[in-house]
Amino acid sequence: MLVMGVILMLLGAGGFLLFSKLRPAQAGLQIETTPQATVYIDGDQMGTTPFELVQKPGEISIRLVPIATETSLAPWGTKVTLVQGVKTVIRRDFAEIEEASAGEILSFEKRSGNTATLTVVSTPDAAQVNLDGQNRGFTPLPINDIAVGEHKLIISQAGYSERQIQARAGAGYKLTVVAMLAKLDTVEANEESALAEEPQREKVKIADTPTGFLRVRSAPTKNATESGQVKPGEEYVLLEEKESWYKIEYQKDKEGWVTSEYAKKVE
Numbered sequence: 001m002l003v004m005g006v007i008l009m010l011l012g013a014g015g016f017l018l019f020s021k022l023r024p025a026q027a028g029l030q031i032e033t034t035p036q037a038t039v040y041i042d043g044d045q046m047g048t049t050p051f052e053l054v055q056k057p058g059e060i061s062i063r064l065v066p067i068a069t070e071t072s073l074a075p076w077g078t079k080v081t082l083v084q085g086v087k088t089v090i091r092r093d094f095a096e097i098e099e100a101s102a103g104e105i106l107s108f109e110k111r112s113g114n115t116a117t118l119t120v121v122s123t124p125d126a127a128q129v130n131l132d133g134q135n136r137g138f139t140p141l142p143i144n145d146i147a148v149g150e151h152k153l154i155i156s157q158a159g160y161s162e163r164q165i166q167a168r169a170g171a172g173y174k175l176t177v178v179a180m181l182a183k184l185d186t187v188e189a190n191e192e193s194a195l196a197e198e199p200q201r202e203k204v205k206i207a208d209t210p211t212g213f214l215r216v217r218s219a220p221t222k223n224a225t226e227s228g229q230v231k232p233g234e235e236y237v238l239l240e241e242k243e244s245w246y247k248i249e250y251q252k253d254k255e256g257w258v259t260s261e262y263a264k265k266v267e
Helices: 188-199
Strands: 003-007 027-034 037-041 045-048 051-055 058-068 076-082 087-093 102-110 114-125 128-131 134-138 141-146 150-158 162-169 173-180 203-207 214-217 226-230 235-242 245-251 254-259 263-266
Touching: 003 037, 027 058, 027 076, 027 245, 045 051, 076 087, 076 235, 114 150, 128 141, 128 254, 150 173, 173 188, 214 245, 226 245, 226 254
Parallel strands: 003 162, 027 087, 114 173
Antiparallel strands: 027 051, 037 045, 037 058, 058 076, 087 102, 102 173, 114 141, 128 134, 128 150, 150 162, 203 235, 203 263, 214 226, 214 254, 235 245, 245 254
């Protein structure tokens, strides 16, 4: 499975990103991309990434166009609302098509009280959200009253690369994470799905025997004819179990029974 990760480092009093040097009416924007991209805001070219902006709060339109590389990469655009006193963070990992690109938008909203809250949204939706090692549900997912401080988010869905985000929640703020997962190519997605769906099958390990081999019988009884032989230390997938006998495939397309007296089940 492919894994894409990003760490959000939030600095300032109490580890939370505030703008103590800005006038109260200002809002911030930070954009990081891989590879570098040209930034357009409300149709105007503003610079290249990494990019930072301080301006009045409100909704803006953003378009990111990857700077020329050996392959053509898909540009991307969105609208965000800049909130007074906090910084909105955008990260984007470009690919040749938008479906294979990934990224996230992290924004903060001042709330009454001193609790910290979190809302996770994703594209596609219904992605699983793991917070600090515990599965909390599926997107869109509000999580109320989380602990102030560092948290690790893992957002995943079958057929898509998972996204790992580490962020610090602040007292009195709602953190919203909008995660965009990259779709895996068809072959890779099928392989991942097959691995996820393949059940764990028990195996049989052949133990030491007085003769240095163990007879494979055509039926689960010592009176059955000998079909073949297996050696101590060898392991075979357990096909069936009947009383004190294990059925195994000891050669390709050849099945038989071995006694549990000289064989044991292993995972």
